[in-house]
Amino acid sequence: MYSIAKFSHHKDTTMNTTKRYNEISHFSHPKHKLTFQYSEFPFKCDGCKEIGIGSRYSCNICDYDLHMHCSIPSPSLFHPFYPKCCFQFLSKPPGDIPRYCNACEKSVTGFVYHCFSCGFDLHPCCAKLPMILDDHGEVKLYLYRKVSSSCQRCGQKGRSWSYR
Numbered sequence: 001m002y003s004i005a006k007f008s009h010h011k012d013t014t015m016n017t018t019k020r021y022n023e024i025s026h027f028s029h030p031k032h033k034l035t036f037q038y039s040e041f042p043f044k045c046d047g048c049k050e051i052g053i054g055s056r057y058s059c060n061i062c063d064y065d066l067h068m069h070c071s072i073p074s075p076s077l078f079h080p081f082y083p084k085c086c087f088q089f090l091s092k093p094p095g096d097i098p099r100y101c102n103a104c105e106k107s108v109t110g111f112v113y114h115c116f117s118c119g120f121d122l123h124p125c126c127a128k129l130p131m132i133l134d135d136h137g138e139v140k141l142y143l144y145r146k147v148s149s150s151c152q153r154c155g156q157k158g159r160s161w162s163y164r
């Protein structure tokens with residue numbers, strides 16, 4: 001699926017595993033190696049087709065970019081919001097019908113984690129959202145599957161995940 005060259009560093013946390021290498025070979029871009037880059041400018045991930053910012057693997061020759069979670073995906077994963085599901089990494093959504101991420105409700109058009117038992121889908125970056133955002137100070141935010149109150153601006157109550 002992908003191979004790794006030139007190890008840089010490795011960091012594991014509970015739900016958010018990050019491995020960083022200086023250079024990788026990836027099945028989705030076999031012509032050139034992808035190099036680790038960090039930029040404050042947004043990019044569109046060529047794997048999941050979603051917008052990203054910050055760390056990524058990039059081909060400078062072809063202008064090809066992958067989120068960290070799309071570049072070194074787990075073959076399968078479990079998520080605490082879906083305890084009965086086993087999500088499998090796929091390079092494209094299964095079937096011919098439109099698919100939607102069960103976390104953010106946006107279309108799934110590229111890389112996806114799919115549960116064949118339930119039919120649920122998660123973008124790779126949504127699947128790897130940390131359950132707790134902690135600034136090690138005053139603020140600690142928890143990821144919730146359902147929104148408890150309506151939006152202060154539009155009055156609508158969405159079904160996507162949120163931090164509070």
